[in-house]
Amino acid sequence: MSRKLVVGLSGNLTRPSKTKAFVSHIAGEVASRAGAALSVFDIEDLGPSFPLAKKLDDLDAAARAIVDQLLGANVLVVGSPTFKGSYTGLFKHFFDLLDPSSLRGKPVILAATGGGERHSLVVEHQSRPLFGFFEAQTLPTAIYASEKDFANGVLVSEAVQARARQAVAEACRVAGVPYSVVRAA
Template sequence: MIVVVSAGLGTPSSTRRLAEQMANATDAAVTARGEALDVHHLELRELAGEIAQAFATGGLPTPALTRAKDLIASADGIIAVSPVFSGSYSGLFKSFFDVIDPKSIADTPVLLGATAGTPRHSLMIEHAMRPLFSYLRAVTVPTAIFAATEDFGGGEAGRELASRIQRGASQFAALLVAEPVGVDGFVQRDEDRQQHRKLRSNTSIASGPTAFEALLKRHNGEA
């Protein structure tokens, strides 16, 4: 199951339009791999009042915001798309990810997208969005999708946008369907995956480093 987070403010919204294109391409890429995909959309514009209330009350969420947070926490992957405001993601976009549990999307694959009126803002994803999700310890897909107004008009720009969406969706789908393999080739269950994540992030070094003399003995063939 993936959650598509769209921070567009207009109706209709180019941000929502891009998010839908990214979700459709991901659905097609996952289906091509023989898997089914459940897609849920979160329009942050509809949660703006609840997000503001959570800040004003010291973090007390409303039922609608609680459902959104639970949906995010249970997602196998996230598509996150924001319009560009003042050279960065929107305040609504940032506020939503401020109110969720910062640990809830750790190790979750995230496909990033952004929209703006001009291509001059195309690097916003790299200098603003990707660091945000790195801080949240999510796994960001290498290809991100930026769309300027001209990219929605068809022609060469539209074909290039479609190509970027396809490439990003393919990378995203590969992360979604990848199954960690356990002992004897059995696929790990969800609880096993969580334990694997904990072990990977909390590697013990209690035994300390191997003594240099011991390393030399092994190099010389001694027991």
């Protein structure tokens, strides 16, 4: 990858955000392995024009610049906290503003966080269909982390870190960057 761009987007509104830290961790690994530039945003970064926007033209220049980076990215890492079994409403609102063909073929790593294991399939039952609509290339390994996987906002679960490494390896393969994951015996 010659100076490509990896963009992370978190659907969280609160700061500090475990979801943004999680997305940043994964996107940072992809960017580091690929020698790519990295940008990570959360919904809050879109600013005051975003919640009332009905189309991209309704966004102010700062929000539009974030959209343009996301659309120009070579790899996306998207994640949302889980609320009532799904991603956040503003996360969905963001994607509602995009043209249906704008993510066609774009490699996407899906991630989510939640309070417990009962939400672990949110990436498969909610996120994957959303990006399927856009004809994005969602990578096979999606990553979910619950409250118990973090300590003081830092991902500490070895199992979740292993899934993240697998997703990073998949993204690198799609991007043509050598990367292998050694599986524990």
